[in-house]
Amino acid sequence: MGLDFSVVPKYLDVIFLGALWTIAITVAAALLSFVGGILFAVIALYAPKPVRLPFRAFEWLFMGTPLLLQLFLIYFGLVQVGIDLPAFVAGVIGLGLHFAVYNSELIQTAILAVDRGQMEAARTLGLSRGQALRRVVVPQAVRDVIPPIGNNMIALLKDSALVSVIGVAELTLSAQLAIGRTYRPFEFYVVAALFYYVINLAMEAVLRRVERRIQASR
Amino acid sequence: MTEKPFVDIRHAQKSFGSLEVLKDINLQVSRGQIVAIIGPSGSGKSTLLRAINDLDPLTGGEVWLEDTQVNKKLPHRQYEKHINQVRQDIGMVFQHFNLFPHLTVRENIKLAPKMLKGLSDAEADKLAEEQLDKVGMLERIDYYPSQLSGGQKQRVAIARALAMKPKVMLFDEATSALDPELVEEVNLVMKKLAEEHMTMIIVTHEMGFAESVCDRVLFMDQGVVVEEGPPDVIFRNPTNERTRNFLRKHLANANK
Amino acid sequence: MDIELILKVYPYFIEAAWVTIQLSVLTTLLGLTCGALGAAARLSRLAVVRFLGAAYVSFFRGTPALIQLFLLYFGGPQIGIQLDAFEAGVIGLGVNIGAYMTETIRGGIIAIDKGQREAARTLGMSRWQAMRYVILPQAARLMIRPLGVNINALIKGTALVAAISVVELTYTAQRFIGSTYKPFEMFLISGILYMAIIYVTGRGIAWLDRRVRIV
Numbered sequence: 001m002g003l004d005f006s007v008v009p010k011y012l013d014v015i016f017l018g019a020l021w022t023i024a025i026t027v028a029a030a031l032l033s034f035v036g037g038i039l040f041a042v043i044a045l046y047a048p049k050p051v052r053l054p055f056r057a058f059e060w061l062f063m064g065t066p067l068l069l070q071l072f073l074i075y076f077g078l079v080q081v082g083i084d085l086p087a088f089v090a091g092v093i094g095l096g097l098h099f100a101v102y103n104s105e106l107i108q109t110a111i112l113a114v115d116r117g118q119m120e121a122a123r124t125l126g127l128s129r130g131q132a133l134r135r136v137v138v139p140q141a142v143r144d145v146i147p148p149i150g151n152n153m154i155a156l157l158k159d160s161a162l163v164s165v166i167g168v169a170e171l172t173l174s175a176q177l178a179i180g181r182t183y184r185p186f187e188f189y190v191v192a193a194l195f196y197y198v199i200n201l202a203m204e205a206v207l208r209r210v211e212r213r214i215q216a217s218r
Numbered sequence: 219m220t221e222k223p224f225v226d227i228r229h230a231q232k233s234f235g236s237l238e239v240l241k242d243i244n245l246q247v248s249r250g251q252i253v254a255i256i257g258p259s260g261s262g263k264s265t266l267l268r269a270i271n272d273l274d275p276l277t278g279g280e281v282w283l284e285d286t287q288v289n290k291k292l293p294h295r296q297y298e299k300h301i302n303q304v305r306q307d308i309g310m311v312f313q314h315f316n317l318f319p320h321l322t323v324r325e326n327i328k329l330a331p332k333m334l335k336g337l338s339d340a341e342a343d344k345l346a347e348e349q350l351d352k353v354g355m356l357e358r359i360d361y362y363p364s365q366l367s368g369g370q371k372q373r374v375a376i377a378r379a380l381a382m383k384p385k386v387m388l389f390d391e392a393t394s395a396l397d398p399e400l401v402e403e404v405n406l407v408m409k410k411l412a413e414e415h416m417t418m419i420i421v422t423h424e425m426g427f428a429e430s431v432c433d434r435v436l437f438m439d440q441g442v443v444v445e446e447g448p449p450d451v452i453f454r455n456p457t458n459e460r461t462r463n464f465l466r467k468h469l470a471n472a473n474k
Numbered sequence: 475m476d477i478e479l480i481l482k483v484y485p486y487f488i489e490a491a492w493v494t495i496q497l498s499v500l501t502t503l504l505g506l507t508c509g510a511l512g513a514a515a516r517l518s519r520l521a522v523v524r525f526l527g528a529a530y531v532s533f534f535r536g537t538p539a540l541i542q543l544f545l546l547y548f549g550g551p552q553i554g555i556q557l558d559a560f561e562a563g564v565i566g567l568g569v570n571i572g573a574y575m576t577e578t579i580r581g582g583i584i585a586i587d588k589g590q591r592e593a594a595r596t597l598g599m600s601r602w603q604a605m606r607y608v609i610l611p612q613a614a615r616l617m618i619r620p621l622g623v624n625i626n627a628l629i630k631g632t633a634l635v636a637a638i639s640v641v642e643l644t645y646t647a648q649r650f651i652g653s654t655y656k657p658f659e660m661f662l663i664s665g666i667l668y669m670a671i672i673y674v675t676g677r678g679i680a681w682l683d684r685r686v687r688i689v
Binding site for chain 2: 519587589590592593594595596597598599600601603607608611612615
Binding site for chain 3: 002003060061064065066067068069070072073076077080158159160161162164165172175179184185186187189190192193196197200201
C-alpha cells in the first residue's frame with residue numbers, strides 16, 4: 001500500500017481539535033487527581049477506621065488493576081445505575097480517580113516525612129488537628145511531591161489516549177476518524193504520535209521549570 | 219641519575235577547558251626508588267599520579283614505563299589492548315579503597331589474575347593467600363569488604379594490586395580517608411614494600427611518613443613542581459618560599 | 475452482587491488470565507532485552523549510538539503506548555509488517571516498556587561509584603570486563619526493585635491489547651459487561667485475577683531481591 005502523507009493536511013484541523021480535547025481532558029483530570037490525591041491521602045492517614053479500611057481496599061484495587069478496566073467500570077457502571085454522563089466527563093473522572101490514587105501514595109509518604117515537630121508546634125500554638133494539617137503539614141508535603149506528581153501528570157497525558165476507547169473524541173479518536181475516511185492508519189497514527197510528543201515535551205519543560213523554582217525556594 | 223629512568227614523565231601537560239592543571243612536568247623515577255608528591259589540594263598531584271596509568275589522560279607530554287610508552291597514540295581498539303596490558307604492570311591504591319563490594323576479600327584478589335593472567339583457581343587461591351599474609355589480612359580472607367575497617371580495606375586493596383605483580387605501585391592518598399588510629403597499619407604495609415625495594419610513587423598528606431620512607435620528595439603547587447629533593451632538604455631546609463609556607467601551614471594544622 | 479453469574483462466567487476469565495500471563499511474560503522478556511540494548515546504547519562510547527539510544531527512549535516514553543500499538547498493528551501492513559494481534563501486542567508493549575527499562579538499567583549502572591570502574595581498569599581489565607565482572611553484578615542488585623516496578627506497570631499495561639481485540643482479561647471483562655450489563659461483577663473478577671498475577675510477581679521479585687542482597 002505504501003505511505004502517502006499528502007492526505008494528512010486535509011484532516012489537520014480535525015487532529016488539531018482532537019489535540020485540544022486531549023489537552024483539556026489532561027488538565028481537567030490532572031486537577032481532579034491533584035485535589036483527589038490530597039483528599040485521599042488525608043483519608044488514608046487520618047480518617048476513622050471504619051472509613052479508612054474500606055478506603056484502603058479501594059486504593060489497593062485501583063492500584064492493582066489496569067486503567068482501561070477502570071474506565072470500562074466507570075463508564076458502563078454509571079450508565080447501569082442510571083447516570084448517563086457524557087463520555088468526556090466519564091473519561092475525566094476515570095483518569096482523575098486513577099491518578100488520584102497514585103498521587104495519594106506520594107502525598108501520604110510526604111506527609112509522613114514532614115517533621116513530626118511541625119504538627120506538635122502547630123498544636124502547641126492552639127491549632128486543631130485539622131487546622132494543623134491544612135495549614136502546616138499538607139502544604140509542606142505537597143511542595144515536596146510536586147516533581148513526582150508532575151511525572152504522574154505526564155503519564156496521565158499519555159494514558160489519556162485510552163479514553164478514546166469509551167468514545168471521547170480526543171487526539172487518538174480523531175486520528176481514527178481520519179483513518180476511517182482515508183484508510184491510512186500509519187500516516188495518521190504517526191501524526192497523532194507527533195502531537196502527543198510535542199505536548200509531552202511542553203509538559204516536561206514546564207515541570208523542569210517548576211522543579212528548578214522549588215529547588216531555588218529551599 | 220645515570221641509570222635509565224624506570225618511570226619517565228616528560229613535559230606532562232593537562233588542561234580541563236581553559237584551566238591548566240599540569241604545566242610541563244618532568245619526573246624521572248629509577249627502579250626501586252620511592253617518590254612522594256606533596257602539595258595543597260588542587261595542586262595537580264593526584265592528576266599527575268592518575269596520568270601515570272592513563273586514568274586521567276594527559277593533554278600533552280609522554281609517560282614511559284621502562285621501554286613502553288604508556289600514553290601511546292593508537293587507534294581506539296589497539297589503544298585499549300595496549301593500556302590493559304600496561305596497567306597490569308602498574309598497581310594503584312585509591313583513597314577510597316574501591317574494593318569490589320559484591321566479592322569476598324579472596325575473590326577481590328583472585329578476579330584479575332585469573333581473568334587476565336590465566337591463573338588456575340588453585341594458583342589464584344595460593345596467590346591470594348600469599349598476598350593477604352603479607353599485608354596481615356589472611357584471617358579475613360573470606361570476609362566481605364563491608365565487614366572490614368577502613369585500614370583493613372586498604373590493606374586488602376594493596377594486596378589486590380600486588381597480586382598482579384606490578385613493576386610500580388601508585389598510592390593516591392591511601393591513608394587520607396582513614397581514622398587517625400588506622401593510618402599506622404597501612405603505613406606499616408607500605409614501609410614493608412619499601413624495604414623490598416618496590417618502586418613507589420606516593421601522593422600523600424603524611425609528611426612524617428614521606429620523610430621516613432621516601433628517597434625523594436616533590437612539592438607541587440598550581441600545576442608545577444615548585445621544588446624537589448631529598449626529604450631532609452625539602453622538609454628541613456626548603457629553599458622555595460611557597461614550600462616553606464605550605465609546610466608551615468601544614469605543621470600548624472597537624473599540631474592542632 | 476450476582477454470585478450465580480460470577481460462577482457461570484469465571485472459567486472464561488481464567489482462560490483470559492492465562493493469555494494475560496503469557497502476554498506479561500513475553501513482554502517482560504522482550505522489554506528486558508530492549509532495555510539492556512537501550513542502556514548499552516545510551517552508555518556507548520560512540521555519540522551516534524548514544525543518540526540512537528536517547529531517541530528510542532524519548533519517542534517511546536514520549537508518546538502513548540496505545541498509539542504505538544495501533545501504529546504497529548494497523549499501520550504495520552503499510553510498511554510490510556503483518557502481525558496478528560497477539561504478536562503485535564507483545565512486540566508493541568515490549569518495545570514500549572523496554573524504553574522505560576532502558577532508563578532503569580542505565581540508572582542502576584551509573585549509580586555504581588566510578589571508583590569501581592577505575593579500580594577494575596587499573597588492574598588491567600577491559601571496558602567490557604570491568605562492566606561484566608565488576609559493575610553489572612553490583613548494578614543488577616540495584617535494578618531488581620525498580621525493574622519490578624516496570625514489570626508491575628507492564629502487567630497492567632497488557633490491558634491495552636484489548637483495544638486490538640486480543641482476548642485477554644480486560645477484553646473479556648468488556649465483552650461480558652456488554653452482554654450481561656453487570657460491570658461491577660465483571661470488574662471484580664478480572665480485578666482479582668490481575669491482582670493475583672501482580673501479587674505473585676511481586677513476591678517473586680522480592681524473593682529475588684533478598685537473594686542477591688550484598689552481605
